Amino acid sequence: MLKQRLITAAILIPSIISAVLFLPTKVFSWLLVFVIAIGAWEWAGLIRIQTIRGRLFYAIAVLLLLWVSCFLPLVFILVTSVIWWSICALLLMRWSKKRPYHPIIATFTIGIIAGVLVLIPTWQAIISLHSLPVIGPKWVLFLFILVWLADSAAYIVGRKFGHTRLAPALSPGKTWEGVYGAIIASLLFSFIGSEVFELSGDIWWVFWGLGLLTILFSIIGDLLESLFKRISAVKDSGYLLPGHGGVLDRVDSLTAASPVFALGIWVLERLQ
Incomplete structure (x- = not known):
């Protein structure tokens, strides 16, 4: 299992970084549409749609709604998403x-x-970041690395020092100690980001807060998928990625983190 995870990661990580940095936004957006389609297919399984026809219908419906969402104001979508994830956090x-x-x-x-x-x-959050002039792809890469580092820190610290369970009824392996590790990693990387993006002294602390908030929401995204997997009595959302499960198992944290981060960057751009 570990060998499979390492091989898959060794292929995925360079591929994702290359796609983010070097693909034009239009091409990158279509690539992300494909990822969303796979995610919709897997989500259909989590809500117990068993037939191929049913899953395909759900995936197509999600893509049609994605197209409709392109005619809505971006801020409306991001704010609605943050409200949705805040409600999820409370539940x-x-x-x-x-x-x-x-x-x-x-x-x-x-x-x-x-x-x-x-x-x-x-999709809307990531593409809105990627389309920003000059540094858009770098914002997307920063978001991805921020979430990856936090996930890794949570896993390492949780395994080494974890004993207080975060959500035993949802994901028994997660601990509060792991959360603290993720928070520290996010703050350190946000400091690096504030230097790389040359943020002014008046708003660097806002950027730190955004990094922290992004990671806290990423945990909610992870737990929500865990909830639906518990309800459906499945271990993974799919089997596309050897050693990692499905696409949703890899992007669950990003589903909640990306709208928060994109909304935060939208605000920061207006503060500078």
Whole structure:
């Protein structure tokens, strides 16, 4: 398993970095559409759509709604997404320690809506960052590395020092010590980012706060997918990535982190 994870990561990470930095935004956006389509297919499985026809229909519906979302104001999409994830945070805090979850969360309709709110703002957020003049791709790469580092720090610190479970009813392996490790990693990398992007002294602390908030939301994204996997009684969202599970298993943190980060950058651009 570890060997598979390392091989997959060795292929994925350079490929993702190259795509972010060197592909034009139009090409990158279509690549991300493909990722969203796979994510929608996997989400259909999490909400117990078993047939190929049903999953395909759901994926196509998500892509159609993605197209419709392109005609909506970006800020409306990002703010709506942040509100959605804030509500999720409150509910997950309530359900983190014990079951049963509220019956409504397991309903088919809620699952369908949740998938749309998880996937579409992710695409909008990442593409809005990538399309920014000159440094857009660097913002996307910063976001990706920030989340990757925080995930790695949470895993390493959690395994070494973790003993206080974060959400035993949702994801027993996650610990508060791991969260603290992720927070420290995010603050350190945000400091590096404030230097690289030459942010003025008046707003560097806002950028630090944005990095911290982004990571806290990334944890919510991870836990929400864990909730739906628990409800569906599956270990992984898919099997596309050997050793890692499905695409959703790799981007669950980004689904909540990217709208928060993109909205924060939108605000920072107007403060400078």
